[in-house]
Amino acid sequence: MARRVGGRGPSAGRAGHGQRRTDRRRHRTVDRAGECTVIADRRLLPHESGPEVLDQLRTRLTCLGLERDGLKVTAELTLDMPGFETDQDAPLVGALVDAAAAAGAGHPPLGGWTAACDGGFLARDAKLPVVVFGPGSVSEQAHRADESVAIDQLVIAARTYARIILDLLGVS
Structure with missing residues (x-):
């Protein structure tokens, strides 16, 4: 039925x-x-x-x-994936915006993300600021049988990561 x-x-x-x-x-x-x-x-x-x-x-x-x-109901927690939020004025956020622009990615939009990642553990347990940035589209490309990222987007992301590291270390 x-x-x-x-x-x-x-x-x-x-x-x-x-x-x-x-x-x-x-x-x-x-x-x-x-x-x-x-x-x-x-x-x-x-x-x-x-x-x-x-x-x-x-x-x-x-x-x-x-x-x-007469109904029995049980509930259980199978995964405790912490959420996180980083202040838009945090040095890491500014470094990301500047590095992305310099690497050719433009200015990435700042805002929330509805998916989950290990960044929540870093924010909660290590008290680190966390940003999510990468090539491709999570909603259109990730977690699919034909998952892929364009090479030019991968190069821009790699340049962005390198620039963030150099900026945060104070290296010109």
Whole structure:
């Protein structure tokens, strides 16, 4: 038993009652009535921690009163990827903007980034300022079977990195 979720058309999904999983050894689908698994990717903001957000989620789930209806709900934290934010006036940001312009990248836009990276650990644990800069497009090129970066963008990024290092070390 399933019902349509969302709108109409090829992107509309189906919601099933129960969990479906594939038994790879027998190449068949097994229905498990009465069980449903929901996986959510909740990104952390700079002032949040994974355990805090998990506690908030558990509180909200408890408030729904699902257990009164005989439903058991569990929530777990599988990845604690810290968010980060670097002040636009930080020396590293100024060095990046100047180096990118000098290397031919123009002036990169300053702003937030909705993806995650190891920079959050450097900001949180080592108290380092962090910027995200690189060749290509995360939204259009990264994490795909045909992932690639144009050579000219790679050269500009390499020049930018070299100029940042020289600038921060005080080398002309």
